[in-house]
């Protein structure tokens with residue numbers, strides 16, 4: 475006999491086997507508590523409700539509860555019903571050893587995160603409210619695979635204005651993060667016969683993994699002071715971070731940009747432009763998107779992970795015409811489309827000017843943080859060379875030759891400071907000396923002074 479129990483507050487499937495209903499109910503409840511399906515403190519339904527649900531006599535349930543209370547599985551308190559009891563450690567049983575705790579991270583200067591404490595909660599909430607108040611009910615159903623048309627229009631307008639992108643809403647695909655976007659591109663390129671993709675010799679670890687999972691072999695290309703050295707790449711596609719090389723920090727020089735476009739024209743190859751932090755430039759005019767030079771050979775990719783928060787999982791591709799249909803189809807198969815509620819809110823956030831305001835606010839905050847980092851290092855750790863700071867939210871700290879990167883990171887960890895070394899971003903051809911990649915946006919505002927002090931202390935041998 476199998477019965478389902480679904481009552482308010484608790485939803486649980488119980489297998490009642492055998493003809494003796496009370497014994498079966500007791501056994502099923504005991505089993506659910508023992509295996510943890512019913513956790514300590516969970517309140518059980520009243521005997522009346524459970525009896526009604528199972529179609530058995532109320533007394534049978536009350537008797538079963540009574541017996542389990544007597545055995546210590548359940549507790550019953552007047553006024554608060556019957557709940558799962560806490561389980562004392564049985565006499566003679568040795569409690570499991572405590573899980574060794576990692577040394578707590580007090581300060582975090584690892585790269586990758588924007589200042590999450592600057593997330594515009596109030597403005598985002600207001601945008602979400604406005605969006606929900608005005609969205610017709612149909613918009614909450616299955617939506618457009620390539621993204622909400624009004625978001626695509628808002629993004630196209632924004633990208634054309636701020637990054638010079640040739641952005642037609644019909645060529646835009648909204649994705650769940652650049653990570654998904656890259657995976658979709660890899661699939662499409664693979665299905666068209668590509669086998670390899672050129673990637674910068676230093677880069678985001680996960681991106682190489684995503685490309686590999688999509689069936690493409692990442693082939694590292696060297697990076698020098700002018701950015702990626704393309705030199706006749708034989709791969710069918712190139713993944714670049716032209717505005718601000720990740721993680722080294724230099725922009726792709728004008729002659730290298732021209733080379734990349736020429737390569738794409740001559741070979742029919744595709745450049746994927748990862749413009750992850752293109753909005754955050756401090757010392758000079760923003761470098762426009764490479765895509766504007768060759769919209770039919772460059773995929774432009776942007777993300778909200780740096781401008782707003784990675785947790786939103788919102789990103790966008792602007793595609794050459796022939797890739798729109800296959801990438802849209804890959805997106806449909808992957809997950810139908812990205813969450814409509816987030817898309818509605820982002821659309822509202824863009825058109826109201828909140829997105830611009832947030833970018834300007836963060837740009838100012840990051841620039842100040844960057845200046846404080848540079849000043850502190852100049853004063854307290856003058857042997858460390860800081861580069862890659864004209865944009866973005868991470869800096870390259872080149873350590874004196876012979877410094878052991880791992881030893882510096884371990885020393886920092888002992889003092890509660892999380893750091894990351896350049897080696898963690900190296901793909902086999904990288905040949906740079908010891909360095910740290912410092913994410914100066916990561917700590918919350920109140921912890922930044924402490925983080926800087928600890929960084930300098932760790933860097934002084």
Ligand SMILES: Cc1ncc(COP(=O)(O)O)c(C=O)c1O
Nearest residue numbers: 586651652653720750777779789
């Ligand atoms: C180089 C680079 N590109 C893109 C991204 C954004 O990825 P996603 O949109 O999946 O969060 C990141 C995030 O850390 C990054 O470091």
